[in-house]
Amino acid sequence: MSYQVAVLAGDGIGPEVMAEARKVLSAVEERFSLAIEYTSFDVGGAAIDNHGCPLPEATLKGCEGADAILFGSVGGPKWEHLPPNDQPERGALLPLRGHFELFCNIRPAKLHQGLEHMSPLRSDISAKGFDVLCVRELTGGIYFGKPKGRQGEGENEEAFDTMRYSRKEIERIAHIAFEAAQGRRKKVTSVDKANVLACSVLWREVVEDVAKDYPDVELEHIYIDNATMQLLRRPNEFDVMLCSNLFGDIISDEVAMLTGSMGLLSSVSMNSQGFGLYEPAGGSAPDIAGQGIANPVAQILSAALLLRHSLKEEAAAVAIEVAVSKALRDGYLTGELLTSDQRNQAKSTSEMGDYIAQVVKEGV
Ligand code: NAD
Ligand code: IPM
Ligand code: MN
Numbered sequence: 001m002s003y004q005v006a007v008l009a010g011d012g013i014g015p016e017v018m019a020e021a022r023k024v025l026s027a028v029e030e031r032f033s034l035a036i037e038y039t040s041f042d043v044g045g046a047a048i049d050n051h052g053c054p055l056p057e058a059t060l061k062g063c064e065g066a067d068a069i070l071f072g073s074v075g076g077p078k079w080e081h082l083p084p085n086d087q088p089e090r091g092a093l094l095p096l097r098g099h100f101e102l103f104c105n106i107r108p109a110k111l112h113q114g115l116e117h118m119s120p121l122r123s124d125i126s127a128k129g130f131d132v133l134c135v136r137e138l139t140g141g142i143y144f145g146k147p148k149g150r151q152g153e154g155e156n157e158e159a160f161d162t163m164r165y166s167r168k169e170i171e172r173i174a175h176i177a178f179e180a181a182q183g184r185r186k187k188v189t190s191v192d193k194a195n196v197l198a199c200s201v202l203w204r205e206v207v208e209d210v211a212k213d214y215p216d217v218e219l220e221h222i223y224i225d226n227a228t229m230q231l232l233r234r235p236n237e238f239d240v241m242l243c244s245n246l247f248g249d250i251i252s253d254e255v256a257m258l259t260g261s262m263g264l265l266s267s268v269s270m271n272s273q274g275f276g277l278y279e280p281a282g283g284s285a286p287d288i289a290g291q292g293i294a295n296p297v298a299q300i301l302s303a304a305l306l307l308r309h310s311l312k313e314e315a316a317a318v319a320i321e322v323a324v325s326k327a328l329r330d331g332y333l334t335g336e337l338l339t340s341d342q343r344n345q346a347k348s349t350s351e352m353g354d355y356i357a358q359v360v361k362e363g364v
Helices: 014-032 045-051 057-064 088-099 167-182 198-211 224-233 245-258 297-309 314-329 340-345 349-362
Strands: 003-010 036-040 068-073 104-110 131-137 149-151 158-160 187-192 218-223 240-243 268-270 276-278
Touching: 003 014, 003 045, 003 057, 014 036, 014 068, 014 297, 014 314, 014 349, 045 088, 057 088, 068 088, 068 297, 104 167, 104 245, 131 167, 131 245, 167 187, 167 198, 167 240, 187 198, 187 224, 187 245, 198 218, 218 224, 224 245, 240 245, 268 297, 276 297, 297 314, 297 349, 314 349
Parallel strands: 003 036, 003 068, 068 276, 131 240, 187 218, 187 240
Antiparallel strands: 104 131, 104 268, 149 158, 268 276
16 A cells, blocks of 8 residues: 655745655655655745645645645745735645644654753753653634734724634643643643633633543643743753644744754644644744755654654654654754854755665664
């Protein structure tokens, strides 16, 4: 049987890091005799340039027919002048999340062995390491709530977004967080702003209710502002962080950077049938696109998550994760992880992909 994967590389560094993920996937297919068929589709800015819209019908149909989506990143200054809903992010990525009801976004952030000194954390804090799983609600909250828009003119012009959460939406993401915690260190930290927001008051109540089904898991609540601060002070005390859409967006960039680079954080966005879109948590990085210096690890680890969650090829997923750990331990690092005096030792995007693919082929 062969698996079908829709590949949507997108814009900026998307195609650069996707090429490396494909190399690593080829290596793992060879080693584990897997048959995966890839079909590439335009998305985001690339689709606007080639077809006049960010999410062409053929791309959506291609995704519908696939077992999983491997996504790069979309967006960039070239398309920022377009009306908001025609831009790559709001015209392609959010509609894809909505269309497939990918409500569950999981972003695993841990400090890799060998990268302790690359973290911006103070050395006594990074020495303790950390392993945080960010569980983010992805199809509700202020991103999707209606009404949303602008009205009035001149002095009277205003804009509005609506934060809205139903009990059901909170319940289903909370169950994911508690189940994940049961397989880890058995602690859920629910992030909210219940001292101000009605949505957060409901969020807290529902999370408390769901917690009753998981007596073995410790639950704590924390306000978003305090959470961003405590993550800098004592990241090793967090296990699963359960977040609404906007708060999870913020927390996941923060934990990514605590690991040393935005280019290390993978992610899966899944629906209740287990269909998933796999993508780096970071974006198209226009500031470094085209230079061959983007870190491909987030894309490569996203491919590992795809093997694990959608294709149920656990051994292949682990082989990739082990190879990435070895590459980082061996000092295979792209430029953004190094200080300016170490930059001459930096590996390029493709050197890093080659090395990881080689380790996957040979085994560690
Ligand atoms: P970004 O994540 O693209 O970049 C933030 C910083 O992280 C930059 O300095 C960038 O160089 C660095 N960075 C990101 N990925 C990296 C990698 N793999 N290796 C090394 N460094 C990396 O965020 P931004 O600058 O706020 O957004 C740029 C564009 O990307 C915007 O159009 C934004 O909307 C879009 N975006 C898309 C996605 C997505 O498609 N999933 C996610 C986030 C942002
Ligand atoms: C992410 C991104 C997206 C988000 C943007 C590009 C719409 O920042 O996946 O974290 O805010 O969810
Ligand atoms: Mn983000």
